[in-house]
Amino acid sequence: MPSAPSGNSGSLRPPADDTLAAPLMAPGLWRRMACWLYEGMLLFAVVFIAGWLFSTLGQMRSGMDSRRHLLQAFLFVVFGVYFVWFWAHGQTLAMKTWGIRVVDRHGRALTQGRALLRYLLSWVWFLPPLAAISPFGLGAGESVVLVLGWVAVWALLARFQPERQFWHDVWAGTRLVVSKPLSRR
Known part of the structure; x- marks a missing residue:
């Protein structure tokens, strides 16, 4: 197998394996949403560990502590590190x-800068409904319906994109493709 060129060209050539031999085909919507749901379950562990670490080191006694906004900012950064690192390596x-x-x-492969841009733009999945919840003082049930409704609408909007990609991927210059798990090299 030929190896990637070494030198200062600055461009990365795709690996010479069969994962890119076929056209870059987007996975189906159901597959992407199943992955999205599974990612959410895995992030529960990340939130648990990061939240425990923050509250232990910060000696928080309650979730209503005045530092909860600091906790939210900390989790935003932890999620960013998680996703940027994994996306720059191809897969979570x-x-x-x-x-x-x-x-x-x-x-x-994504650069860390492009992975960071994708992370920031991916908040379109949540920011619009979260921005609507606060000023209207919606209850928990209404908030869940609003968030899940927006997620469904945002996911379905991919049907209107010619390559069936999510719009935040289009804006970030990224795309999701069908692939076998990448091996460690």
């Missing part, structure tokens, strides 16, 4: 399980 654990990989629009 959930993506490996569901046979999905994130690449740039040309099929190359």
